[in-house]
Amino acid sequence: MTQPTTPRSVAAPRSVAAIVLAAGKGTRMKSDTHKVLHPVAGRPMLLHLLAAVGELAPAGVVVVTGAGRDQVGAAVAPFGIATALQAEQLGTGHAVRQAEGALADFDGDVLILYGDVPLVTAATMQRMLDRLRAADAPAAVVLGFRPDDPGAYGRVIADAEGGIVRMVEYKDASDADRAETLCNSGLMAVRAADLWPLLARVGNDNAAGEYYLPDIVMLAAADGRGSAVIETDAHEVAGVNSRGELAAVEAGWQARRRAAAMRDGATLVAPDTIWFAHDTILGRDVTVEPNVVFGPGVTVADGATIHAFSHLERATVGAGAEVGPYARLRPGSVLGVNAKVGNFVEVKNAVLGDGAKASHLTYLGDADIGPGANIGAGTITCNYDGFLKYRTTIGAGAFVGSNSALVAPVAIGAGAIVAAGSVITRDVEPDALALARGRQESRSGWAARFRALMQAKKAAR
Template sequence: MARSCLTIILAAGQGTRMKSALPKVLHPVAGLPMAAHVARTAQAAGSESIAVVIGHGGAEVRQTLSGMLDGATFHEQDGQLGTAHAVLAARDSIAKGYDDVLVMFGDTPLVRPGVMRAARARLAEGASVAVVGFRPADPSGYGRLIERDGELVAIREDREANDEERRIGFCNGGIMAFSGDSILELLNAVGNDNAKGEYYMTDAVEIARSLGRRVVAIEAPVEDVVGVNTRRDLAAVEAIWQHRARCDFLDSGVTMLAPDTVFLHHDTKIEPDAIIEPNVVFGPGVEIKAGARIRSFSYMEGAVVGENAEIGPFARLRPGARLSEKSKVGNFCEVKNSEIGEGAKVNHLTYVGDSVVGPRANLGAGTITCNYDGYGKHLTEIGANAFVGSNTSLVAPVRIGDNAYIASGSVVTDEVPDDAVAFARSRQINKEGLAPKLRARFKAAKEAKKG
């Protein structure tokens, strides 16, 4: 849209029912604070400016969101005196002059951009106010949207509605859009002559009508306007977000064998033809390239998995893990801050940290890179086509050359040149006939303990 737009996010509530020291709007959905989800929606709907109204836990909300919302302004609400009062806390931002002003809630993170674009479109058509409504299965308790001749004439609270109005299924979702040239006039006219003595934003509907302004309602899916007041609500919202994200990936060409068991992060990237097996968890900053296969019970964060690579089952990729094309990290393996070269194999029960593993290298079961000395981390370099035998410890800093072999059970502390074979273990000694004597000694000691 060519129209300018400001979004005001109301984030001042205490959220006492969350029973948490963390301000409610900072509770994460898919790893991102709820208020940041709201801001993303607004930006995707064309809002170039964000104003956040803060109150309870305001310093923490400001500190967290200012690092996520570049250029956002923050406005302190002095007291909890209703939604209209909260919006007017951002008066300075409103007064800068915008064509559209969206008012959204920091604890309602599932609204999609299309809903807000639809509200803006009605403002562009001449409406002064657009209210977002929804149709719940049971409208009891919700304010009803009363329409006449295609316009919204009133929002009637459930306790104040008559029998005919209570039969209306179209309910108030709380989110509203105002034309920039009328919002201050309308909200300044809102009074507090009600049981709670508060200033309600919804009163702007009838005020606008009394001034001859046009007011409309748009309909959003029920799940878009689900708010969070309790931990149960938060879990329900998380489930909806996860379902949407899984469907988006499936529609884009990603295979998920059991989608409901896959848990995604808000910034997860998966390319088409990747295969995600059951019970996989994505932490922050994961990118899966085309054709990669993530086997069951794997966990990843801060990692890139290359084309046609494979991890798991039961693998863990920590931040800085970079897997090249056709590489493999097997079951019960952990990779951290390391590059795994093209076609390289990190097999079962292996830890690779702060390392560079060359193309087609093979790390046998139980290989450990000993990267930490108690004070600092050190680099392990493993060359192309190197073969590291099972149960080997590589004590960093150390380099294993191209095409080198490491004998199983070795503890390697020095460089292994290209094409060399390294043995770093004690020579085996056999004591012929000693086993029966040991068994007799052990048996006698056991009998002595019983006596």
Template sequence: MTELLSIILAAGEGTRMKSAVPKVLHPVGGLPVVSHVLRTAKAAGATIAVVVGPNHEAVEAAVTRFEAGAHISKQLDRLGTAHAVQQARAAFEAAKGHVLVLYADNPLITSETIARIVEKLDSGADMVVVGFRPQNPTGYGRLLTRDGQIFAIREHKDATEEERQIGLCNSGIMGFRGDVLRSVIDRIGNKNAKGEYYLTDAVEIAAGDSRKVDFIEADAGELVGVDNRIKLAEAEATFQEFKRNEAMENGATLRDPKSVFFSWDTEIGRDVTIFPNVVFGPGVKIADNVEIRAFCDIEDAVIGEGATIGPFARIRGGAELGPDVHLGNFVEVKKSKIGAGTKAGHLSYLGDAEIGSKTNIGAGTITCNYDGVNKDKTIIGDNAFIGSHASLVAPVRIGNGAYTASGSVITEDVPDDALAFGRARQENKPGYAPKLREKALAKKAAQQAAKGK
């Protein structure tokens, strides 16, 4: 297998995004745009080099989080795409195989398209250009072809009226044999309307060297470039359509596909039914035979087989729901493990909790996990019954088979099979709140000191 280096150009400022965030860090499907491109390049088996702009430490951090071994270089002066590629000289000079030039604002490029480029190079092409046919080609460079080969790419500003009638446009994505890139990159000049060094000029130079310059056509939707908020929304819409179709092809039912939104890493099992207006954030895994009812928001959660969620439920923060769990309307679960067959039907908050199997959580139950400084855990055993409108003040443990009476405030552990009442008349203690706060801060300081050891 021929070695492949992918140079990803990520130096653009993205001023049309009207944002303090670099354009390649805006998310599509919950993942930064640049990370989509990195993910695709890695899936194609490429080693990674990324060219970033000045003051783009956040972009560098995003790249290294996703690919720790990426070669990163900087384009301090934005003098065009060829100039950007030149900044990755250390990477392409050492390349022993093919070199692929990708753009960090093309989040929907597929590994299949990269495979087609590599196939052309393996079959004898010296250079391959990816073209597409947009509905409106205005602003795009045109591919000038003769006898099935490209002899030039003409930027829109430099094109004649006749050349502007050509529908086949340049995506900017190119593949080179490594020796060909090294032979042409320093011969690219800047005699054009913008005075920049265009990588597209490599086509004319290579053709003049009697090199074989081939091209492939890709779908226009795959090549959308995210350089403003409108294009960002367009990329998101295309991504979501793909994820919805993928889920349905793999055996899930979407009652209203257009109202369901997936993340880049959402995993959906078979015979899952998803009702309208459901949003999945990153980190969600759903087993088979799950039902997600309308208006649920789920992220960073694992949902076991046969569970029923919602409507109007929020699951987040590392929640783990076992098989046949039922969570009803207006139930929120955060950083909690819930055992098989447990039910919380209405209006509850379950945070920082471990709940056993076949336990019933009554309406209005709250795990009081936060004292204003620290978060503590509530542990509830198997086959327990938590009465409606209960407040469970952590840290607290409720045993197997235990009952808590409705309306109780539970502040002490409840033994197995015991019935706990926690109702009392109100009593005010003037000036006591600062003492509680001081006690909580002291506890936190002690915990931090213990960690320091």
């Protein structure tokens, strides 16, 4: 996601800018984290929305902040996105006006979006812009939807062609208005040349005493200029104001993502138990068994299998590779073609070459493991001395016996064998045997004599 450092004036008269409202306190979330920074599919809601906006190559983006502005500002700063402060919460119309200074020199089309409505797609935003730019030149375009329960949403009264006859907030709506099922999502597209003059005329003579953004539609109508509504699915404009709504949006997103994964050629053995991140990539003929969690940054190539109860994050799994069951791939893990990480194996910042395997009960951190290497059960790369991390290198075709500790920095040569139970502190040359454990002794009859002695001591007490 890339954005300009600040909004800028551009020559093209119909370029686009976006205003994202994120000034609400979000008190129903009951959280120290700003509402729009709570994650859906492993990414903060606000960044979902900004990523979609970024696909339109906007000339400028302004996020309107209020409560928690430091958190929001820190979240958008890496993308060079401008912020504007709404010091008082006086309604959506008032919030949009706070961005006027940042967009003073912008003369294109403006999208008005909400940071707690995170899943609006770039395609839908483009549809709004296309309708705004149509031959009949509506003053504004409103994004409408028809929820299962219209509840307290504002209503849009429109004619058969989508021309807006009237818009009304629920608090001010009559019973007849409330019977309408077409609801106002709050998202709009307006020309900058129209937006600011119309907002300047918005008053607060209403039940809430607020400056309503939708009032610009009726003000334009009073000037003889019509506005239009287009519709989208309710899930795309679902808002988040509470933990329950956050969970519902997450659940809906996950359900749609699972369906897409199967449609694209992956097998999900128990779909409802699989958890995806926003950027998970699965190849064709990938099999995912039950209770697998994909954190952000995971790519799985064609034909790989992710066995049950595995957790992957910022990891790459090669074609035909196997992971789990009960495996954990942490950031920086890379599995080559047909590599295998088995049950209760943890990998972090390590590369397993093609055909390499660690089948069980192993920790591989900060390591480079060559093709065809075999890492025995209970092996640990000792990569941390309490202050610094060090790397382990294991050559192609090497065999590391069970219950071995490889104390980094250390290199095991190609084709070398490390005997089970060894603690390796020095490099092992290729094709050598490394044996580093105490010498075994056997003392005949010792155990029997020991038991007799201890039984006699116990009896004497």
